[in-house]
Amino acid sequence: MAKILAGVGTSHVPAIGAALDLGKSEEPYWKPIFDGYEKSKQWLAETNPDVVILVYNDHGTAFGLDVVPTFSLGVTDLYPPADEGWGPRPVPDVHGHLELSRHLAESLIFDEFDLTIINEMAVDHGLTVPLSLMCGQPEAWPFKVIPLAVNVVQYPPPTGNRCFNLGRAIKKAVENFDDDLNVVVMGTGGMSHQLHGERAGMINREWDNRFLDDLSGDVKRLVQLDHVEYMRETGAEGIEMVMWLIMRGTLNDNVKEVYRFYHVPGSNTAIGNIILENV
Ligand code: DHB
Numbered sequence: 001m002a003k004i005l006a007g008v009g010t011s012h013v014p015a016i017g018a019a020l021d022l023g024k025s026e027e028p029y030w031k032p033i034f035d036g037y038e039k040s041k042q043w044l045a046e047t048n049p050d051v052v053i054l055v056y057n058d059h060g061t062a063f064g065l066d067v068v069p070t071f072s073l074g075v076t077d078l079y080p081p082a083d084e085g086w087g088p089r090p091v092p093d094v095h096g097h098l099e100l101s102r103h104l105a106e107s108l109i110f111d112e113f114d115l116t117i118i119n120e121m122a123v124d125h126g127l128t129v130p131l132s133l134m135c136g137q138p139e140a141w142p143f144k145v146i147p148l149a150v151n152v153v154q155y156p157p158p159t160g161n162r163c164f165n166l167g168r169a170i171k172k173a174v175e176n177f178d179d180d181l182n183v184v185v186m187g188t189g190g191m192s193h194q195l196h197g198e199r200a201g202m203i204n205r206e207w208d209n210r211f212l213d214d215l216s217g218d219v220k221r222l223v224q225l226d227h228v229e230y231m232r233e234t235g236a237e238g239i240e241m242v243m244w245l246i247m248r249g250t251l252n253d254n255v256k257e258v259y260r261f262y263h264v265p266g267s268n269t270a271i272g273n274i275i276l277e278n279v
């Protein structure tokens, strides 16, 4: 049977992807960020999952404001990098796992999570930057990826509690898949950041670190946080962190934090990375 080995939380700041693509990763501004991900890269290479379920948000690339699905699941075998205005990133195509995607779609919808099915989609920085941070610059991504896109762009986004419960349903679905696949789930986006208006550039280190603490220590507190708290304490774009709660929901009640990295500045965002293993 398939099993979920671990969860990863990571930021997805697009400028990090550009820094890597343009050969700037050794520059003083970017080097501490790439250095901070070295342990995670090693861990992922050693863990060597067959499939990563990557929870992310599209930023007006695959979906405009004309269609805004709350939760949508990639159910195909190829997701090319999207053109976000400067041409597609020079990164490998993302290969899906069609059979596990089909199984997830069926299991989740029968479990009453009415996901939108995506049969064709290009993936933006929300998905490719986490892959770059966690894998570097390989010729091909070393595992299959199933994209799960969450609306955190257009009000109203889903609640943290709903996200956590979707994670629970994903856990059940994966554990009922017949093939012996090793799966890692990534929750991406965040941490505190606001890109526009009077509070642009705001960061909340204390709040972010308590969020990281409570991913292993007090998940019950995290799932009850409401949208206003994310907005007030972590900036307008901090709501991306509800996606980490989907990842957390796919893990056991008890998890062990095996790595944490937190760094400011990374463009306008507090960069966070955590690895949680099932115990
Ligand atoms: C930045 C962060 C994001 O999460 C994003 O989607 C775009 C930009 C930033 O910090 O620049």
Ligand code: FE
Binding pocket: 012, 059, 126, 189, 190, 237, 240
């Ligand atoms: Fe974002």
